[in-house]
Amino acid sequence: MPSAPATRDKGGETEKITVNLGHVDLGRVDLLVQEGFYSNRTDFIRTAIRNQLGVHGEAVSQSIARNTLELGLRDFTRADLEAIRAAGETLHIKVVGLARIGPDVTSELALATIGSITVLGALQASAEIKAALADRIQ
Incomplete structure (x- = not known):
């Protein structure tokens, strides 16, 4: 399988959440x-x-290892997905943090290479990619 891009933890990037308090x-x-x-x-x-x-750090670490999840920021570029397609393989994305699918990735390429997506955190991808992969996003 082609080597995967490096996983990074980018503390400066945040996701907005809403908290309701009494x-x-x-x-x-x-x-x-x-x-x-x-x-x-x-x-x-x-x-x-x-x-x-x-x-709960130890429990999180054990769960990440048990579920073979990647921790941090994970980018999936057009070149990455083209290499996976050329190798005849399917990618199963499992990330705790932020998973990003490059803006130059087409829906056709994503459908041909991505078998499933599990993200605990946030997934950044175009609306077209999210729509095309809707049944593969858990």
Whole structure:
């Protein structure tokens, strides 16, 4: 099989999420911000998430290994997919983090080379690619 592109962890790239909190919890967060423990609500939420990920770090690592998932940022370029097609192979994408399918990848090439996509995090691909692979995205 052709060698896969390197996996990278890009801390500067983020995904926006929405969190609903009760009024009392939100007030407590605002109090901690007001008292200078955190610079803002987002700082508090990121810190809380990182703390929980640290608490469960070993379980996450074991699950990644058990499920043969790639961790971080994973790019899939047109050249990568053309090499996979030339080798007569099928790609099963399994990423924890961010998976990106290049903007120059055609729907036909994606359909010919990508057998399944499992992303815990975010998938960045054109609307056409996502539509073409909809039944292969888990």
